[in-house]
Amino acid sequence: MSTIEYRLPQKRALVTPLPGPKSAALTARRRAAVAAGVGSSVPVYAADADGGVIVDVDGNSLIDMGSGIAVTNVGASDPKVAAAVAEQAGRFTHTCFMVTPYESYIQVAEELAVLTPGDHEKRTVLFNSGAEAVENAIKVARLATGRDAVVAFDHAYHGRTNLTMALTAKSMPYKTNFGPFAPEIYRMPMSYPFRDQPGLTGQQAARRAITQIEKQIGAESLAAIIIEPIQGEGGFIVPAEGFLPTLVEWARENGVVFIADEVQSGFARTGDWFASDAEGIVPDIVTMAKGIAGGMPLSAITGRADLLDKVHPGGLGGTYGGNPVACAAALAAIEAMRENDLPARARHIGEVATTRLRALADEVPAIGEVRGRGAMLAVEFVKPGTDEPDAAVTKDIAARALEQGVILLTCGTYGNVIRLLPPLVIGDELLDDALTVIEGAIRAAV
Numbered sequence: 001m002s003t004i005e006y007r008l009p010q011k012r013a014l015v016t017p018l019p020g021p022k023s024a025a026l027t028a029r030r031r032a033a034v035a036a037g038v039g040s041s042v043p044v045y046a047a048d049a050d051g052g053v054i055v056d057v058d059g060n061s062l063i064d065m066g067s068g069i070a071v072t073n074v075g076a077s078d079p080k081v082a083a084a085v086a087e088q089a090g091r092f093t094h095t096c097f098m099v100t101p102y103e104s105y106i107q108v109a110e111e112l113a114v115l116t117p118g119d120h121e122k123r124t125v126l127f128n129s130g131a132e133a134v135e136n137a138i139k140v141a142r143l144a145t146g147r148d149a150v151v152a153f154d155h156a157y158h159g160r161t162n163l164t165m166a167l168t169a170k171s172m173p174y175k176t177n178f179g180p181f182a183p184e185i186y187r188m189p190m191s192y193p194f195r196d197q198p199g200l201t202g203q204q205a206a207r208r209a210i211t212q213i214e215k216q217i218g219a220e221s222l223a224a225i226i227i228e229p230i231q232g233e234g235g236f237i238v239p240a241e242g243f244l245p246t247l248v249e250w251a252r253e254n255g256v257v258f259i260a261d262e263v264q265s266g267f268a269r270t271g272d273w274f275a276s277d278a279e280g281i282v283p284d285i286v287t288m289a290k291g292i293a294g295g296m297p298l299s300a301i302t303g304r305a306d307l308l309d310k311v312h313p314g315g316l317g318g319t320y321g322g323n324p325v326a327c328a329a330a331l332a333a334i335e336a337m338r339e340n341d342l343p344a345r346a347r348h349i350g351e352v353a354t355t356r357l358r359a360l361a362d363e364v365p366a367i368g369e370v371r372g373r374g375a376m377l378a379v380e381f382v383k384p385g386t387d388e389p390d391a392a393v394t395k396d397i398a399a400r401a402l403e404q405g406v407i408l409l410t411c412g413t414y415g416n417v418i419r420l421l422p423p424l425v426i427g428d429e430l431l432d433d434a435l436t437v438i439e440g441a442i443r444a445a446v
C-alpha cells in the first residue's frame with residue numbers, strides 16, 4: 001500500500017465544547033432558512049475535511065466515523081479527486097451527455113464494467129443519486145421482463161423518491177405521511193442471523209422468502225428482486241451465508257432480474273470492490289452511488305447488456321446524469337482506490353475494529369452483536385439478557401462519542417445500532433483513538 005499523505009493533522013483536538021459558538025450561530029440561522037424536515041446527525045458545521053478528520057467552523061478537529069454515510073471512502077479531499085474536479089470545471093461543467101456527449105462518461109462505464117461482479121457483456125447508465133439509480137434499475141427490469149412486481153426485503157433502504165420509498169421498509173422517518181406509494185412492491189423476510197431463529201441457514205432463509213414469493217406473487221409476474229447484499233440503514237445486516245446465492249439461483253431459473261443495491265456497500269467499503277463479491281454472486285444489475293466519486297454526486301446502474309440494451313433510445317437519462325465534473329471525480333476516486341489498495345485497507349480496518357469490539361462485547365451484556373464486513377461495521381444494542389432493542393442507549397453512545405470528538409452514526413429498523421464507516425484512508429493511530437473513545441462511550445452509557 002502506498003503511503004497516504006494528509007493535508008490536515010490527523011488528530012482529534014477539541015478547542016470548544018460541541019457545538020462551539022460558530023456552529024451554534026449557524027444552527028440558529030439555519031432554523032430560519034432551511035426546512036425543518038432536513039435533519040443533521042451532528043450539530044457541528046464543517047469547514048475542512050481530510051483523511052479521517054473533519055475540522056469544524058470553531059476549529060475543532062473531529063474523527064469522522066461516518067464518511068458522510070459511506071461516501072468519502074477515499075477521503076473528503078483526496079488530492080487526485082480535487083485536481084480532477086478543478087481541471088474539468090475549468091474546461092466545461094456541463095454539456096449534457098444526451099446533447100453533446102464526452103469521453104469521461106464512457107470511461108466511467110468502462111471502469112464499472114471491469115469492477116462490478118461478473119465478466120459478462122455489460123452496459124452502464126449514469127445518474128445523480130442512489131435513489132435515481134434504483135428507480136432506473138427497476139425501469140429496466142420491468143421493460144426487459146414485461147412484468148410488474150418487484151420484491152424488496154424487511155429492513156431494506158433504497159431511497160426517498162416515490163418508488164424508492166415504496167421499496168424502503170422503515171416508515172418513520174422515511175415514509176410516514178408521504179404516500180400513496182408506488183404499487184406492485186412486495187416485501188419479503190430478510191435473513192437476519194441475530195434475530196432469526198437460531199440455526200436457520202442462509203438457504204433456509206432464502207427458501208422462506210422464495211415460498212412466499214411463489215405463493216403471493218408468482219414468478220411469472222415478478223420483474224425483479226432488489227436487495228442490499230449487506231443492508232445499510234436497516235442495521236448493517238449481513239445475511240447468513242447461502243442466502244444471496246440461493247436467491248440469485250432462483251431468480252435466474254425464473255427469468256427474474258436480480259438487482260444488487262450496492263449504493264452503500266460498494267467501492268471497497270466491505271473489503272472487496274462490491275459486497276456481492278464475498279459470496280461470488282453475479283447480479284443482473286448493480287446500483288451504485290455513495291462511494292463512487294469521492295463525494296461528487298454520481299450514481300450508476302451497470303448490468304447485463306441484453307437487459308439494458310432492450311430499452312429504446314431516449315428511455316433512460318436525465319439532464320445532469322453523468323455530469324462531466326462528477327465523472328472526472330469518479331475516475332480519480334477509482335484510481336485512488338486502486339493505488340492505495342483500499343479494499344485491503346477496509347479489511348485491515350475491519351480486523352482492527354472487530355477484534356476490539358468483540359472483546360468489549362464479551363464484557364458488556366448490552367452488546368447484542370458485533371457484525372459487518374471490512375469497514376462496514378455495526379454494534380447492535382439490546383436490553384441486557386434479552387434481544388429487546390435499546391435505541392436510547394444507542395443514541396446516548398453516539399452523543400457521548402461526539403462530546404469527545406468522534407462522529408458516530410446510528411442506524412437500524414429499531415434505531416439500536418451504531419455503525420462504523422470511517423474513510424478508508426483513515427490512519428491506524430486515528431482509528432485506534434476513535435475506537436478508544438467509542439469503547440469509553442459504550443461503557444459509560446450502558
Ligand SMILES: *Cc1c(COP(=O)(O)O)cnc(C)c1O
Binds near residue numbers: 232
Ligand atoms: C443511500 C442509499 C440509497 C439512496 O441513495 P441517495 O443517493 O441518497 O438517493 C439507496 N440504496 C442504498 C442501499 C443506500 O444506502
